[in-house]
Amino acid sequence: MEPLRHGYTNRTVGDGRTVVKRYDGPDAAARCQRERRMLGELAGVVPVPPLLGSDAESVRMGFVAGVHGQELMKAGRAVGVMRACGEVLRLMRDAPAPAGTGLVHGDFGPNNVLIDPVAFTVTAVLDWEFSYYGDPVTDLAWCEWVVRTHHAEDVAAIPELHAAWGLPVPAWPVRRAAMVARCEAYRDFNERWAAGGSGVRRWEGLIAATSAWSE
The missing domain is CATH 3.90.1200.10 (Aminoglycoside phosphotransferase (APH), C-terminal lobe)
Incomplete structure (x- = not known):
């Protein structure tokens, strides 16, 4: 996977199919958990990347064209x-x-x-x-x-x-x-x-x- 452009706070990489985001800085685990929760709750309500999986330090999402x-x-x-x-x-x-x-x-x-x-x-x-x-x-x-x-x-x-x-x-x-x-x-x-x-x-x-x- 290669680093994605426009990532300023965290480490985000992708391969054209999957994007993985790892969190740095204060409250990293809480921010990871919040993003995971929001991606799940907003699916079908607001256009968000599909949530594919996560662990305590990262969120894995599907690639979105645009x-x-x-x-x-x-x-x-x-x-x-x-x-x-x-x-x-x-x-x-x-x-x-x-x-x-x-x-x-x-x-x-x-x-x-x-x-x-x-x-x-x-x-x-x-x-x-x-x-x-x-x-x-x-x-x-x-x-x-x-x-x-x-x-x-x-x-x-x-x-x-x-x-x-x-x-x-x-x-x-x-x-x-x-x-x-x-x-x-x-x-x-x-x-x-x-x-x-x-x-x-x-x-x-x-x-x-x-x-x-x-x-």
Whole structure:
């Protein structure tokens, strides 16, 4: 098996038929267990990779065809990617959840979706290790954050995301507060991994930058 592109936190390898993901960093076993559980629960509800098996340290999934969302963004297809992201967020928002909450992926954006490059529909949402049940607006805001941070040239496509989401979009201060909260969660994750390290400093910088944004 060969290492897959776009794997930043963990070790993910594949052979064109099977993908194996092994978890590094804080709470690795719990994150592995969470992803395994979510892949099982969401099968047939949200497009996710098929769960083939797992152990205490890894999850084994079936290969899913599609082009990584980031690659399509770089290829100038931001409008289609944002529309596809909004449509799958609507599915996730309507997924079964405990009363008063909704499904939250925790790191949703073009960085974690595979897309059919012809139909421009999401074939799989990847990396469920940070998922939880809470306010679905978190994922909407974080997808916007990913675009503003990593694809600033495509900010004009963000309204496509909002339109496909299908509900009134929360005001900018609400969305920005959700973005800052996720940045703080990743800062804390990196602090537990390597206190005072480069990851912590990077997220501190992102918190400051995000807090200063205006719509």
